[in-house]
Amino acid sequence: MLCITIQNKEMDQLFRKYINSVINPEEYSKVSDFLASKKNEDIIYSLIKPHWDREMLEESEVQKPNPELRDKIIQAILISDRETVLRKLSVSRLKLRIAAILITGLIISTVFFIRKSTKVQYVAEMQTISAPFGAKTNFTLPDGSLVWLNSGSSVSFISSFEKSRLVSLKGEAFFEVENNGNPFLVSTEYGDVEVKGTSFNVSAFAGEYFQTTLLTGTVKVKEKRTGEEVSLQPGQQAGIYGTDFKVENVDTDMFSSWKDGKLIFRNENLLSVTKRLERWYNVKIELGSDKRLSEISYTGTLEMESFSEVLQLLKITAPIDYIYDEKTRTIRIEYTNNF
Amino acid sequence: MKKTFELEIVLLQLAEDNPAAIEELFNYYYHRLYHFSKSFLKLDEGIDDVLQEVFIKIWQNRKNIRTTHTFNAFIFTITRNLLLNELRSRLNDQKVKDKIGKLAIPIEYSFIEQSEYYDLKEKVDRAIDELPVRQKEIFSLSRINGYSHKEIAEKLNITTKAVEFHIAKATVLLRKKLLNFELA
Numbered sequence: 001m002l003c004i005t006i007q008n009k010e011m012d013q014l015f016r017k018y019i020n021s022v023i024n025p026e027e028y029s030k031v032s033d034f035l036a037s038k039k040n041e042d043i044i045y046s047l048i049k050p051h052w053d054r055e056m057l058e059e060s061e062v063q064k065p066n067p068e069l070r071d072k073i074i075q076a077i078l079i080s081d082r083e084t085v086l087r088k089l090s091v092s093r094l095k096l097r098i099a100a101i102l103i104t105g106l107i108i109s110t111v112f113f114i115r116k117s118t119k120v121q122y123v124a125e126m127q128t129i130s131a132p133f134g135a136k137t138n139f140t141l142p143d144g145s146l147v148w149l150n151s152g153s154s155v156s157f158i159s160s161f162e163k164s165r166l167v168s169l170k171g172e173a174f175f176e177v178e179n180n181g182n183p184f185l186v187s188t189e190y191g192d193v194e195v196k197g198t199s200f201n202v203s204a205f206a207g208e209y210f211q212t213t214l215l216t217g218t219v220k221v222k223e224k225r226t227g228e229e230v231s232l233q234p235g236q237q238a239g240i241y242g243t244d245f246k247v248e249n250v251d252t253d254m255f256s257s258w259k260d261g262k263l264i265f266r267n268e269n270l271l272s273v274t275k276r277l278e279r280w281y282n283v284k285i286e287l288g289s290d291k292r293l294s295e296i297s298y299t300g301t302l303e304m305e306s307f308s309e310v311l312q313l314l315k316i317t318a319p320i321d322y323i324y325d326e327k328t329r330t331i332r333i334e335y336t337n338n339f
Numbered sequence: 340m341k342k343t344f345e346l347e348i349v350l351l352q353l354a355e356d357n358p359a360a361i362e363e364l365f366n367y368y369y370h371r372l373y374h375f376s377k378s379f380l381k382l383d384e385g386i387d388d389v390l391q392e393v394f395i396k397i398w399q400n401r402k403n404i405r406t407t408h409t410f411n412a413f414i415f416t417i418t419r420n421l422l423l424n425e426l427r428s429r430l431n432d433q434k435v436k437d438k439i440g441k442l443a444i445p446i447e448y449s450f451i452e453q454s455e456y457y458d459l460k461e462k463v464d465r466a467i468d469e470l471p472v473r474q475k476e477i478f479s480l481s482r483i484n485g486y487s488h489k490e491i492a493e494k495l496n497i498t499t500k501a502v503e504f505h506i507a508k509a510t511v512l513l514r515k516k517l518l519n520f521e522l523a
Binding site: 013014016017018019020021022023024025026028029032035036038041044045048049051052055056058065066069070072073074076077078227 | 358361362365366369370371374375378379381385387388390391394395398411415418419423426427430431436439440442443444445448459460463481482484485486487
């Protein structure tokens with residue numbers, strides 16, 4: 001017990017020296033080994049506390065404002081529970097320049113919150129553009145960049161957009177970014193994509209793989225979980241597959257043609273095909289339990305086909321059959337031997 | 340006019356799901372947290388990512404934060420855990436560990452070519468020993484006891500500026516002495 005106390009006392013001093021950056025090389029190697037070991041966690045916690053207390057009491061002379069980070073945080077929390085915020089705060093007029101709304105059913109919401117500032121009353125707005133299932137849309141951001149939003153996706157950004165160009169994406173969107181010198185950042189649940197002026201596609205649907213596909217220019221993709229970063233060249237795609245973060249060369253058309261009203265499948269398995277169809281046509285598709293269904297894959301391009309035509313196509317090209325329930329708009333796909 | 344920060348009021352706003360509360364908290368805590376994180380991680384990179392997570396965690400846990408007491412405990416725990424995790428993973432990477440070391444070890448150890456470490460330390464100690472009395476006293480409080488400039492100022496009842504002045508003067512002198520040792 002005594003020896004532990006003595007050791008802590010020594011560590012207390014070493015830790016203080018470390019914190020104040022006045023530690024000598026030998027002591028640094030000692031303290032860094034100590035800090036790196038998980039079993040010392042509790043002792044480290046108690047070593048940290050007095051330094052924390054002192055820092056928190058400090059009357060800061062130098063303000064270190066960081067409006068970009070502040071806006072990013074505010075935006076993240078607004079998006080994280082938009083519903084709550086919408087209920088509490090007034091939903092009001094729009095100031096967004098929407099170039100074109102191709103499809104009806106587009107939902108735009110604006111969230112205001114008042115910020116108390118020493119100088120002026122300042123209003124920050126968050127705008128969200130959503131494309132419901134079965135609909136797609138495109139629009140122009142305040143900086144002139146173009147966004148194509150796929151079905152079941154939404155993009156949010158705040159009013160001070162032109163300086164800190166940050167959009168938050170749920171689902172899938174294609175971006176054509178105007179180069180104005182300021183970085184343009186697409187933030188998703190799984191990863192961030194940073195660009196200057198370029199065109200690329202980001203897909204980040206909940207429960208599916210995160211993929212960023214670059215058509216022109218350069219982008220940097222950062223995985224949220226590990227912070228790992230890669231730069232993409234045109235024609236490359238960065239994807240997060242579970243714990244795997246990798247870059248591949250791909251046929252970019254396959255990943256961006258949706259914006260031109262085309263669905264392209266290349267050897268894509270039935271499950272993934274049905275997921276895309278569900279969003280595209282706003283329907284529910286259930287797959288039967290037959291294991292052979294998971295072995296079916298499709299290759300082809302769909303363009304302007306009606307949903308019943310698509311189902312016919314699926315049926316004549318693979319051993320499946322389907323039942324459609326009008327009321328629930330649910331399609332059930334089963335494996336069939338009559339092929 | 341300095342704006343006052345009333346934690347109780349901000350926590351009420353927070354309990355009402357008002358995002359303006361996060362903004363207030365950010366304005367009050369950001370530079371404090373940044374300074375603290377910097378002293379712990381040494382490198383600037385990654386600090387903002389940690390702090391973003393701190394504020395988002397506060398927002399997500401707002402229903403459990405009612406009193407200033409729980410808030411103070413929460414913000415400490417969350418920041419501490421995130422920082423320690425970050426530092427631990429960085430120290431396991433030898434390259435990053437060396438980079439952190441460069442920032443944690445004071446300048447006098449870089450004045451002469453790294454020969455043998457004990458040799459170097461002995462030389463630095465000897466050079467400190469030969470400093471004028473006042474400089475030696477202040478320099479030792481910093482390098483041996485590990486106190487910050489502010490703490491030394493409080494102990495000796497002088498200004499922080501004066502401490503910085505003595506340390507700067509001592510550093511210049513040490514450099515000269517150490518270079519002489521090397522030539523000798």
